[in-house]
Amino acid sequence: MAFVLKGKFPGISLRLQLHLLIVLVALFTFTSSLYLSVQSTQQYLNTQMKSHAQDAATSLGLSISAYMDDPDLVIAQTMVSAIFDSGYYEELTFTNTAGEVKIHRQNPVEFDEVPMWFVSMFPLTPPMEQSEVNSGWMVAGVLAIKSNPGIAYKTLWHQAKQSFFSIAAITVFSILVIQLIAFAVLRPLRQIESQALEVGKKNFMLLDKLPFTTDLRSVVKAMNAMVSNIQRSFTSLSKQADELKVKVFTDHLTGLGNRRLLEQHFAAEQKNMQNHESHLHIGMLSLHSLAEVNHLHGYEAADQYILRAVNEFKELVDKGIEVELFRISGSDIAFLSHEHSSVLERLLNMLNSRLKLLDSDFYTEGFGSVMMMEVDAKDQLSYCLSTLDNANIQRKQQPDLPVVISNESLVKPEGRMAWNHLIQDLITKQDFELWAQPVVNSDNSIAYIETFVRFVYRHAHLSTAETYAMAEQQGLALQLDQQVISFILNQVKHKPEHMYAINLSLGAIGSKAFADWLDKELQQLGSKVRLVFELSEYSVLKAPEECKALFELIKRNRCKICIERFGASMTTFKYLQGLNVDYVKIDGAYSTAVEDQENRFFIKTLCQICQGLGIKVLAPHIECEQMMDSCFAAGVDAVQGNWLLAPQKATEQVKKSTLTASLINLDLAHSPKF
Secondary structure (H helix, E strand, O other), rough: HHHHHHHHHHOHHHHHHHHHHHHHHHHHHHHHHHHHHHHHHHHHHHHHHHHHHHHHHHHHHHHHHOOOOOOHHHHHHHHHHHHOOOOEEEEEEEEEEEOOEEEEEEEOOOOOOOOOOHHHHHHHHHHEEEEEEEOOOOEEEEEEEEEEEEEEHHHHHHHHHHHHHHEEEEEEEEHHHHHHHHHHHHHHHHHHHHHHHHHHHHOOOOOOOOOOOHHHHHHHHHHHHHHHOOOOOOOHHHHHHHHHHHHHEOOOOOEHHHHHHHHHHHHHHHHHHHHHHHOOEEEEEEOHHHHHHHHHHHHHHHHHOOOOOOOOHHHHHHHOOOOEEEOOOHHHHHHHOOOOOOHHHHHHHHHHHHHHOOOOOOOOOOOOEEEEEEEEEOOHHHHHHHHHHHHHHHHHHHOOOOOEOOOOOOOOOHHHHHHHHHHHHHHHHHOEEEEEEEEEEEEOOOEEEEEEEEEEEEEOOOOHHHHHHHHHHHHHHHHHHHHHHHHHHHHHHOOOOOOEEOOOOOOHHHOOHHHHHHHHHHHHHHHOOOOEEEEEHHHHOOOOHHHHHHHHHHHOOOEEEEEEEEEEOOOOOOHHOOOOOOOEEEEEHHHOOOOOHHHHHHHHHHHHHHHOOEEEEEOOOOOOOOHHHHHHHEEEEEEEEOOOOOEEEEEOOOOOOOOHHHHHOOHHHOOOHH
């Protein structure tokens, strides 16, 4: 029972415990001090009334003893009345030796403004004090007097009120002073807590001010040392990974990826095309005059020629178009992109126009030209590069040739209006197909299930990337994103047994309206289902501030974050510092080539960096058991790929679908493979 209560009890902060303790001690001190003060006054008044009555009985007895010979005691009664009428006495009795009461006086007890509860709580009990009255040498009788407690109660009540206010003032002042001291003592603890939370968010913060308390100072020093060690390890591993990336995958002159990286990315993207029905374009920029410039003007002029061409290309690419550049030979620069063909065609036409303006006598064969083609799922990289090389040679001779090598086999809407109507129908009808693929841990359990939708046109799947690109052009991307996410949430919210991942596009990340909408949706969803939001490394690097704000929103709603295609860019991994992410999914180019020794070492380094920050590493595009085992051996936490389970369609009835049992119970239905 105690264990159950301990598990359910949320706990109380040290600050609250100290405040409660201070308040309780103050209340106890106040109550006990007040009670003791009133009780002490009560005892004093009881003693005083006893002494007062005894003195009065003695002095009055001596005074009336000379008049005991009078049988009516007239003078004695006059003297008694003079004293008794003052009101200080409650009762007076004179009894002779025969037992007869000769004189009796009594005053009523009046409490005035003293409340009865106070009288009941602190009763005053004045005794009846006696004195013998003599007549000559003979005892004439006994005189008994009792003090009136009414006046004493009034004195006790005023004393109690005075004690209450004085002790209360002292108590309040003491509480304030102690609270200030507690605040000063606890302030370093709050700073330590903040430092620990920042480390959890991958932000290494050091505390400059050391607390006055020696114990807390030791804790702060220990925390600073720990954070410094973590930061030092992170910096060292990041530097090592960056150096390895530069050595193995980077062209030293331009800083672009080399042919080896292109081959890995191309293989990974082809597998991605098969899984997600996406489209991939490959292009090549050929510098026709490089050999002549190098021969006539030297290698420095040739290097400047190459860098100038790369800069011209980068200036256009940096306008928000997702394109990966690679230098594959001395005079050839290749690129890969999922952007819509019309967007890329416009980009290449602009680039060709700028390259044409650079033609001069210095470049005897012309500055250069660029061509592009769409990749088929069965195309080899060598075939694509050969085709592009031949096309660039033809374009050199015929500058008016189109920049895109035609491919008539594509099924897609024709024209902007057709795309507009199609996307409007998708948004209105939510005519989506829900697909999913699990991410599997090393113990065969499911880390989470990645969900995505596919769009259908003329009984064939549209490219998701191309559809989003056209939606962006039509100004409908935000609405499409919202409908897709709403559709997925409606499908999975009644299936809490797994965690589900939803992909976010760059357009959604940069939209304040989308962030507000998502916050509202997640608040309404509450804890019905566990969610992971995936976004590409390109999006994080393109809009870092917007991503940080979105991450805070997602974390506030108790959801998790995954950066996919991690390591695809040539950027240093230090950007992870300060990002509160839970997973990174390494770029498929690395996992597909995990058997290569240098690739495996690179993945190990990535795992050390991320796991040192509390981030789990995922590897996609697993196509065989050996590849999976190699990824786990390199330190990867979970894997995803067709060998484990290919993307599964949730149901044929898309509009009324819910996830089927075969999808939800992936670990039961499909895990026997391994």
